[in-house]
Amino acid sequence: MPSLGKMERELLKSARSKQATVIYPFTKEGLNVPPDLRGKWVYKNPNNCTGCKICERVCPSDAIEMIECRPEDVQTRTGFRPICHFDRCLLCGQCVESCPRDVLELSDEFEMAYLSRDDMVIY
Amino acid sequence: MTSSEKRKVITPPRVSIPIGPQHPALKEPGMFKLTVEGERIIDAEVNIGYNHRGIEKLAEQKTFTQILYLVERICGICSATHNGNFAQASEFAAEVDIPDRAKFIRTLTWELERIHSHILWLGVAFHEVGFDTAFMYTWRDREVVMDMLEDLSGNRVNYAMNTVGGVRRDVSDDLKQRHLKGLDHLEERMEYYRDTAIYEKTFWDRINGVGMLPTSVAKSTSAVGPTARGSNVPVDVRFNDPTMAYVNLRDSGEFDMILSDRCDIAGRAVVRVLETIQSIQMCRWLLNNLPDGPIRERVRPRIQPNEVLARYEAPRGECIHYLITNGTDKPDRLKIRAPTHANWVSMAHTLRGGYIADAPITLAAIDPCFSCTDRVAIVDSKDESMELVTLDTLRVRANKWYAENPRRVA
Amino acid sequence: MMQINLLTELVFPALWILFFPGIFFITFLALLWEWMDRKVYARLQNRMGPLHTGWRGILQPLADFLKLVGKEDLTPKRADKRSFAAVPVIMLILSILLCMFLPIVDLNPAPGVQGILSFEGDLLIVLFISTLMAILIVLGGYFSSSPYAQTGAARTGMLLISFEIPLIIALITPAILTGSLSISTIMNTMLGTGGGSGLSLAYGWLLIIPFIVYIISLQAELERIPFDVSHAETEIVHGWQVEYSGKKLAMIHMAEDILLVFGAGMATTLFLGGPFLLELIPLPIFQEFGLFMASNWFGALYYTLVFMFKSALVILVLANMRTLFARWRIDQIVRAGWKVMVPIALFNMLLIQIVLNLVFPAIGVV
Numbered sequence: 001m002p003s004l005g006k007m008e009r010e011l012l013k014s015a016r017s018k019q020a021t022v023i024y025p026f027t028k029e030g031l032n033v034p035p036d037l038r039g040k041w042v043y044k045n046p047n048n049c050t051g052c053k054i055c056e057r058v059c060p061s062d063a064i065e066m067i068e069c070r071p072e073d074v075q076t077r078t079g080f081r082p083i084c085h086f087d088r089c090l091l092c093g094q095c096v097e098s099c100p101r102d103v104l105e106l107s108d109e110f111e112m113a114y115l116s117r118d119d120m121v122i123y
Numbered sequence: 124m125t126s127s128e129k130r131k132v133i134t135p136p137r138v139s140i141p142i143g144p145q146h147p148a149l150k151e152p153g154m155f156k157l158t159v160e161g162e163r164i165i166d167a168e169v170n171i172g173y174n175h176r177g178i179e180k181l182a183e184q185k186t187f188t189q190i191l192y193l194v195e196r197i198c199g200i201c202s203a204t205h206n207g208n209f210a211q212a213s214e215f216a217a218e219v220d221i222p223d224r225a226k227f228i229r230t231l232t233w234e235l236e237r238i239h240s241h242i243l244w245l246g247v248a249f250h251e252v253g254f255d256t257a258f259m260y261t262w263r264d265r266e267v268v269m270d271m272l273e274d275l276s277g278n279r280v281n282y283a284m285n286t287v288g289g290v291r292r293d294v295s296d297d298l299k300q301r302h303l304k305g306l307d308h309l310e311e312r313m314e315y316y317r318d319t320a321i322y323e324k325t326f327w328d329r330i331n332g333v334g335m336l337p338t339s340v341a342k343s344t345s346a347v348g349p350t351a352r353g354s355n356v357p358v359d360v361r362f363n364d365p366t367m368a369y370v371n372l373r374d375s376g377e378f379d380m381i382l383s384d385r386c387d388i389a390g391r392a393v394v395r396v397l398e399t400i401q402s403i404q405m406c407r408w409l410l411n412n413l414p415d416g417p418i419r420e421r422v423r424p425r426i427q428p429n430e431v432l433a434r435y436e437a438p439r440g441e442c443i444h445y446l447i448t449n450g451t452d453k454p455d456r457l458k459i460r461a462p463t464h465a466n467w468v469s470m471a472h473t474l475r476g477g478y479i480a481d482a483p484i485t486l487a488a489i490d491p492c493f494s495c496t497d498r499v500a501i502v503d504s505k506d507e508s509m510e511l512v513t514l515d516t517l518r519v520r521a522n523k524w525y526a527e528n529p530r531r532v533a
Numbered sequence: 534m535m536q537i538n539l540l541t542e543l544v545f546p547a548l549w550i551l552f553f554p555g556i557f558f559i560t561f562l563a564l565l566w567e568w569m570d571r572k573v574y575a576r577l578q579n580r581m582g583p584l585h586t587g588w589r590g591i592l593q594p595l596a597d598f599l600k601l602v603g604k605e606d607l608t609p610k611r612a613d614k615r616s617f618a619a620v621p622v623i624m625l626i627l628s629i630l631l632c633m634f635l636p637i638v639d640l641n642p643a644p645g646v647q648g649i650l651s652f653e654g655d656l657l658i659v660l661f662i663s664t665l666m667a668i669l670i671v672l673g674g675y676f677s678s679s680p681y682a683q684t685g686a687a688r689t690g691m692l693l694i695s696f697e698i699p700l701i702i703a704l705i706t707p708a709i710l711t712g713s714l715s716i717s718t719i720m721n722t723m724l725g726t727g728g729g730s731g732l733s734l735a736y737g738w739l740l741i742i743p744f745i746v747y748i749i750s751l752q753a754e755l756e757r758i759p760f761d762v763s764h765a766e767t768e769i770v771h772g773w774q775v776e777y778s779g780k781k782l783a784m785i786h787m788a789e790d791i792l793l794v795f796g797a798g799m800a801t802t803l804f805l806g807g808p809f810l811l812e813l814i815p816l817p818i819f820q821e822f823g824l825f826m827a828s829n830w831f832g833a834l835y836y837t838l839v840f841m842f843k844s845a846l847v848i849l850v851l852a853n854m855r856t857l858f859a860r861w862r863i864d865q866i867v868r869a870g871w872k873v874m875v876p877i878a879l880f881n882m883l884l885i886q887i888v889l890n891l892v893f894p895a896i897g898v899v
Contacts, residue, residue: 002327005857006319007256014579020263021581032270036292038277060189092192092283097291106277140680146770161687162863253758253765253860259578325759325859479684480768480862 037108038091041084041122044105051076055095055104063088064095073123086112086120137165142482144173150247155486159479167474167482169467182457186424187213187287194444194459195281200243202281203236204437205444205459210285211366212433212444217287217426223368223414225289230368231409232275232284233435234402238309239268240438241399244490245316248392251483252329257320264312271305274298289419299410306410310403317396321389330388334473334485337386344469348440348462349398350489353391355384360436371412372405388488424452437462439490463491550649554637554837556629562841563790566797566848567594573852594790598783606779611678620673621777621784627662627669628791634659635798636717636807638836646808646836647717654714659799660701663754666792667693670763673785674773685772688863689763692753695870696760700750702878706743707803709885710736716799720807739888742881744804746874748847751796752854753866755789759858760866797844797851805843808836 022030041063056064066080073081082095082104096104114120143154152173158166178197182190195206207229214221246261269279276282276292284290294302321327336346341354351358361369362380372378381397383390426448433444440462447455466489473485549555568583568591575582583590608614634655639646648655667689674686708714711722723736753760764772777785806813812823826832861869 002322002324002331004324006323008853008857010260010315010319011256011577011853011856014260015576017579019576019581020266020579023581023584032273034270034274034277036277037273038283058186058188060185060192090192090196090281091278092195092281093277093291094188094192097286138680138683140684140769162684249859253761254858255758256578256856257859259580263579323857323859325861328865329859329862478862478864480762480765483768 033108033110035108037110038093038106040107040109040112041086041089041091041095042105042107042109043103045101045103046074046081048101049074049076049081049103050101051078051080052100053078053080053082054098054100055082058094058098060092060094061088061090063090084122085117086114086122087117136160140479142486149486151491153491155474155482157474157479157482162478162480164474164477164479164482167471169471171467179457179459183454186452187426187454188424190454190457191286192281192283194457195283197459197461199280200240201236201437201439201442201461203232203284204435204442206283207233207285208433208435208437208442208444209446209457210287211435212431212446213287213426213448214422215431215433216429216446216448217422218429219288219420219422221289221420222417224293224416225418225420226367227371227409227413228290228292228294228418229285230372231294231406232272232282232290233367234406234409235268235272235275236282237402237438238399238406239265239272240490241395241402242268242313244395244438244487245321245392245399247487247490248330248388248484249320249326251487252326254323254326257316257323257326260320261316264309267305267309267312271302274301286419288422289417291419293418294410294413299413302410303407306403306407310400313396313400313403317393317400321392321396327389329481329484330392332387332389333481334388334477334488335386336469336473338384340472341386341469344472345465346440346469346489347465348437348490349391349394350440350466350469352381353383353388353394354386355382357382358441360434360441364434366433366435368409372408375408375412377408378405388484391488425450426452439463440465463489466491550633553833554635555633555649558637558837559629559632559791559794560787562794562844563787564594564598565591566793566844567790569845569848570793570852570855573849574856577853577856598787601783601786602780604779604782606781607776609677609679609776612776613676613678616672617676617776618781620669620676621781621788624666624669624673624788625784625791627666628788628795631659631662631666631795632791632798634716635795636720636802637798637840638808638833646721651715651717653718656704656708656714656716656719659716660704663700663795664693664697666788667697667754670773673777674763677773677776679776681769681771681775682773684769685763685765685775688769689756689773691863691867692756692760692763692870695867696750696753696874699746699870699874699878700754702875702882703743703747703750704799704803706881706885707740709882710739710889716802720802724806724809724813735893739885740804742877742884744800746878746881747800747804748850748854749874751800752851753870755792755796755851757851758855759861761860762863762866765860793848793851794844797847798840800847801840801843805847808840808843810839810842 022028024031051066051069053066056066063085064082065085067083069075069079069081091106093106096106138159140157140159141154142157143149144152154170154173156168156170157164158168178193182193185193191206191209194209195202197205210229242261242265246258246265249255249257249261272282273279275294275298276284284292321330336350336354338355341351341356346354346356347358357363357380359380362373362378365373378401381394381401383394385393428450429446429448431446431448433446435442435444442462443458443460445456445458445460447457449455470486470489470491473488474482477485551557571593572582572589583593586592586596608617630650633649634651636646636648636651670689671686671693674682674689707719707723711719713719713722752758756763762768762772764774769775774782774785801807809823811819812826813819826835
């Protein structure tokens, strides 16, 4: 039944035990990042890309744009390849799932802060 | 002498105190205009609509797969609710039956989400009455279930577990073991809150007998979710109208609807804490009885013309997705009624007659989620007429209003 | 000859008041106690607390203070500007003035340690000023003319009428036991440090209930959980402080911290034996130690450390109370104040009279 100071024992216990705080930017211990995190958008097998544009079509936030292959890129069959405007990406992973050739991947990188939108275009 | 014969009744001046749109007690914008006399609330007025984002309109221009990720972003806390409920609605419309394993995994995500949402609510309730210690503890323990969800789905908040026709990720044996361990830890902690933390006298005094919502009023104002169950109204879609693996859960006979006849905030708190424990047991049951098989069924992107209503018991109450399909890969109309919207009326009732000091906890007691709710047309409070207006009309009206009422300079 | 007079009569007292144990030292203690309070509060909540400014964040209160001083200072248009600005200044001055009465160290401790300000009847002045502080809070709320601030001010008023009385009664109890109204004299008479034999230990038992009453009322006076209704963050944003910003807010926070020093210091002085620790043990070696300290410059250091140690214990208790409870509603507080605290305080007063006049003579306690 209700009484004053019910939690005192718990308080003293937690004062003795290890603190729950994760001092995040200084250490990443205790963050428990799972291996199959849906993190930053990256190319897994860029050579497999055929330029089929499925990823562009399924993207719910219009983050993926097909550009013409530049000379330094892998030349795809249709001559187009996807780039990701990462500022618009919502990390749903639908492009990864829909890709028939296993080209894309959401990596386990989770630190995704940038200073400008231009830095966020992933080629 | 004659003047002193008259008895003078001194009432404190009526002051109107705004709670919101920006207020520390509210995590999201919403406005509650409280008319108070001293510390007593005479009248409460709910003004919402600060968070209108036009999601339903936007949904009409996207494909079903894309809408899954759109509705998920209606609200951060109940992302699996909207995501799963829309997937369910689309499957009803497409008239496909998804594999059992998919059903179980979808339900598991829902129940894990309920655990995290209820623990979050408990922490917020502690915080609203200034019990920051318990707030810190509950949110620390919530990290366990957040990590579990991240482990399961790959993201802490927007799980994106469901797709039309099943789920997107499977549960491996390793994951199952990790989850069972996490659930044990959570159950132990929740039992501590159930037995000890909410019975701290200073906290209990703040929720005991506060914000009364009698059963009859709860019924007449159509309260849903723990708000209604805290007032002894047996509404829980999981038991009344189960879908997915809730059918199996109900048939197992191990779970019953949790009700409280206290009718006050304490009742709602107790219901939520007990439900959390029940959810933990449900998760354990689901993991232990997980059937084998595929996790998704291919559904054609074009769904035949159909009109369906999908119900699901979100952590806050009944969430309804009403979907009209027209044979294309885009819906004709999607209407979402989030639980908070059903609870506004009953909340305004609970606010009246209380103290201002109790206003935050009374507001918080329905676990309001403004971003869930604010997709609503303009409602005129005077004649209760409702109209849908376009942005252009609104703009014209705004310009006219400002021309007539120039901005006051202090 | 003139030179020496100047030194002893002007420079020393000036340093005494300005640096040690005067304004500077009190400010230092205020920041230290705030750090400790926050750290203990955080540790009991399984958190870390301030971490990065100085050793374990010990400079964080100072950094917060400096940051606030540098912030933009806004005054609401409808506020009574001059009074609005005056409240934080007066609060700060009065809180420092209160701390001047605390006997911490003395240039000449042989006749007992005295505060910087000390005269017969200063206990009454202290009680008067501490009530004045509360009225200032009410005024500060009303001058800023915001509904939140006015609600906060009204709540402060309610809080005061319920907890000022137990606080005063608790503080008066030691005065009754010693028959003096001067804080330093009360302390020295009880302990027998300024010559004289001191009161017998039996009197110590009589101080337990007033001490508990005092600690609880102090928590209310400092507006900390569970009595923080007047600036309840989730209810009325920040109560009476809501319109204060920049330098004014910095001053208010500093004044609150100094009041914490004062509150803990009063508990130390009147109930826990002031800056004396080892002398109180009735063994010859410790008596000699006390005499040595009283006649020596080391005494200043020793007394300060003992004072800080005892105050820190009080701060620990206060921080623990802040962690343990939720915030009470104002009507619950008023009820607790009038139905529990005031009767306990009055009953204790009666008890003490009975014990002093009937029991002690009967069992032969002097």
